[in-house]
Amino acid sequence: MSQPLDPYPSPHPPAPSTSEQRNWAMAAHLGSFVAAWMALGLLAPLLVMLTKGDESAYIRRHSVESLNFQLSVLIYSIAGTFVAFVLAIVTFGLGLLVIIPLVAVFGLAYVVLVIFGSVKASRGEDFRYPLTLRLVT
Numbered sequence: 001m002s003q004p005l006d007p008y009p010s011p012h013p014p015a016p017s018t019s020e021q022r023n024w025a026m027a028a029h030l031g032s033f034v035a036a037w038m039a040l041g042l043l044a045p046l047l048v049m050l051t052k053g054d055e056s057a058y059i060r061r062h063s064v065e066s067l068n069f070q071l072s073v074l075i076y077s078i079a080g081t082f083v084a085f086v087l088a089i090v091t092f093g094l095g096l097l098v099i100i101p102l103v104a105v106f107g108l109a110y111v112v113l114v115i116f117g118s119v120k121a122s123r124g125e126d127f128r129y130p131l132t133l134r135l136v137t
Contacts, residue, residue, distance in 0.1 A: 024052045025062035025121035029114055032070050036110075042070035049136075062121050067136050069117075069129040073110060080106070 031044025049063035084103075087095035113129055120127035 021056045021058050022122050022124055024048055024056070024059045026118045028059070028063035028066040029118040029121055032066060032114060036070075042067055042074065045070060058124075061126060062117075064136050065127065065129060065132070066114075066117060068134055069113070069132045071135050072129075072131070072133045075133065076106075 025048075028045040028048040031048065032041035035041055035043050045063045045066035049060060049067060053060035053063055080103075084095070084099045087099060117127045117129065
């Protein structure tokens with residue numbers, strides 16, 4: 001029988017009690033690499049949230065955080081692609097000198113942040129992604 005989630009969680013919730021909870025929380029972050037190449041990185045945290053989120057507030061916090069980050073990355077990528085396309089056309093291709101390094105930095109930041117969130121989850125710590133739209137609560 002699953003326990004209901006606390007509607008007023010403490011600012012410093014206790015660490016998870018089992019390694020299984022830490023593993024599921026970590027899967028919410030690392031699982032996004034599996035389908036990220038198809039812009040579906042949000043599937044893993046969504047599946048973890050739907051299947052295990054009711055069992056543990058810790059797993060739910062990490063899966064919601066990862067899901068919000070993946071949704072934010074998708075939105076930023078779509079907007080960035082549109083801006084890059086317009087910039088490349090307006091500058092007759094010279095804008096690619098700016099666009100290509102920005103895409104590389106964005107991709108590297110994505111990988112580093114997902115790994116960092118996974119490490120925090122495996123240690124039993126909470127993690128908040130920077131510049132994330134909080135669309136799912």
